[in-house]
Amino acid sequence: MSPDLILAGAGLANALIALAVAERRPGARILMLDRAPGPSDSHTWSFHDPDLRLSWHRRLAPAIRCRWQGQEVRFPDHARTLRAGYASLDGAGLARLLEETPGVTLRWNAEITKLDSGSATLDGERIEAPCVIDGRGAAPSRHLVTGYQKFVGVEFEMDAPHGVTRPVIMDATVPQQDGYRFVYLLPFSTTRLLIEDTRYSDGAALDEEALARAIADYATDKGWTGHEVRREHGVLPIALAHAAARLWAEAQGGPVPVGMRAGLFHPVTGYSLPVAAQMADVVAAAGSTTAEVFAAVRAHALARAGDDRFLRLLNRMLFHGCPPEHRHRVLSRFYRLPEPLIERFYAGKLTRMDRLRIVTGKPPIPIRDALPCLREAPLLKETP
Numbered sequence: 001m002s003p004d005l006i007l008a009g010a011g012l013a014n015a016l017i018a019l020a021v022a023e024r025r026p027g028a029r030i031l032m033l034d035r036a037p038g039p040s041d042s043h044t045w046s047f048h049d050p051d052l053r054l055s056w057h058r059r060l061a062p063a064i065r066c067r068w069q070g071q072e073v074r075f076p077d078h079a080r081t082l083r084a085g086y087a088s089l090d091g092a093g094l095a096r097l098l099e100e101t102p103g104v105t106l107r108w109n110a111e112i113t114k115l116d117s118g119s120a121t122l123d124g125e126r127i128e129a130p131c132v133i134d135g136r137g138a139a140p141s142r143h144l145v146t147g148y149q150k151f152v153g154v155e156f157e158m159d160a161p162h163g164v165t166r167p168v169i170m171d172a173t174v175p176q177q178d179g180y181r182f183v184y185l186l187p188f189s190t191t192r193l194l195i196e197d198t199r200y201s202d203g204a205a206l207d208e209e210a211l212a213r214a215i216a217d218y219a220t221d222k223g224w225t226g227h228e229v230r231r232e233h234g235v236l237p238i239a240l241a242h243a244a245a246r247l248w249a250e251a252q253g254g255p256v257p258v259g260m261r262a263g264l265f266h267p268v269t270g271y272s273l274p275v276a277a278q279m280a281d282v283v284a285a286a287g288s289t290t291a292e293v294f295a296a297v298r299a300h301a302l303a304r305a306g307d308d309r310f311l312r313l314l315n316r317m318l319f320h321g322c323p324p325e326h327r328h329r330v331l332s333r334f335y336r337l338p339e340p341l342i343e344r345f346y347a348g349k350l351t352r353m354d355r356l357r358i359v360t361g362k363p364p365i366p367i368r369d370a371l372p373c374l375r376e377a378p379l380l381k382e383t384p
């Protein structure tokens with residue numbers, strides 16, 4: 001096969017690109033190469049309904065594992081049910097969808113040892129294509145300064161119905177530890193429950209067993225007993241400062257970076273599905289060479305990084321303007337804001353009025369602590 005498009009990595013960003021390109025350019029030969037032996041069962045990719053356009057709801061529908069009406073947040077001083085629907089995809093569903101998509105060839109066990117703007121090299125095999133996209137997952141960049149969202153999730157089959165009827169996006173009534181701590185619950189059935197313990201922390205070190213024990217304690221506290229069926233963990237970047245133009249200047253001349261390695265994620269949550277869907281539309285509408293796609297993706301990414309400046313400021317106030325044990329107060333205040341604003345926040349579509357609304361009123365942190373957080377340039381200077 002001589003492909004029109006090589007997608008290096010068959011993770012989330014490239015999966016969405018494959019779906020969008022296959023639909024927009026029927027007949028295009030898309031080759032996806034991934035070193036993993038098969039679809040990941042160590043992921044659930046969730047999103048809020050308003051995060052995605054209708055075309056993406058339609059495209060992803062066959063890969064949805066579970067869908068819910070509404071979601072909850074819980075804080076020591078208030079709790080709230082939010083109306084927005086929520087849904088989760090998994091690796092198996094996404095791989096099934098790709099395998100059924102005409103034009104897409106998915107090769108597992110395909111470790112790429114060299115990648116450039118016109119080819120991918122595997123063990124003893126070189127494959128050429130006019131367009132090469134690099135979606136091989138997160139890669140550290142000195143142009144992106146981050147805090148961390150660290151988590152461990154354990155999926156349980158409970159011995160009896162657990163009684164959770166909708167996703168609990170944040171249960172921050174738990175003792176605060178290692179920064180802002182909350183538990184996230186996804187009820188996949190009346191007895192199947194994902195319990196995830198999350199920390200917004202300064203350091204990237206993840207003590208998986210300690211978090212797993214904290215999850216077991218949380219379950220015991222709720223009176224749930226059952227057995228573990230699956231586990232996932234992650235250390236996601238929370239963007240504090242981003243020199244996007246420098247990142248893209250370094251990538252010039254190579255394959256087109258996408259996904260986490262291109263800094264394309266929601267700065268505050270570290271989630272990337274909505275951004276990946278938007279970027280997949282950009283790729284599908286761009287030309288068919290690496291240079292054309294690079295130019296379109298770069299322009300979109302730079303515009304986005306500019307728009308995200310405000311979210312990075314919020315992160316700096318959360319991580320640098322607030323002692324770790326007080327971070328939950330900022331989030332608690334945020335979740336008292338009007339629901340449409342919260343929905344636009346997750347979708348990355350805050351208006352000017354929304355931004356004003358977030359920072360006015362009783363400040364989440366004292367002004368004197370907020371002032372040193374205003375500029376992001378000093379953080380970038382610190383990077384080697």
Ligand SMILES: Cc1cc2nc3c(=O)[nH]c(=O)nc-3n(C[C@H](O)[C@H](O)[C@H](O)COP(=O)(O)OP(=O)(O)OC[C@H]3O[C@@H](n4cnc5c(N)ncnc54)[C@H](O)[C@@H]3O)c2cc1C
Pocket residue numbers: 008009010011012013014033034035036042043044045046047110111112113135136137138232233234235236258259260261270271272273274
């Ligand atoms: C456990 C977990 C849960 C998450 N949950 C959510 C969520 O609910 N919602 C959300 O929006 N975001 C979520 N995220 C954050 C983010 O969306 C994911 O990390 C997402 O998978 C990133 O997409 P990506 O395409 O950039 O990278 P990945 O999905 O990580 O894909 C990279 C792929 O490249 C392959 N690869 C790497 N190197 C090579 C190589 N040399 N040769 C061949 N293949 C290679 C890997 O095997 C992998 O399949 C989660 C992250 C984690 C870790």
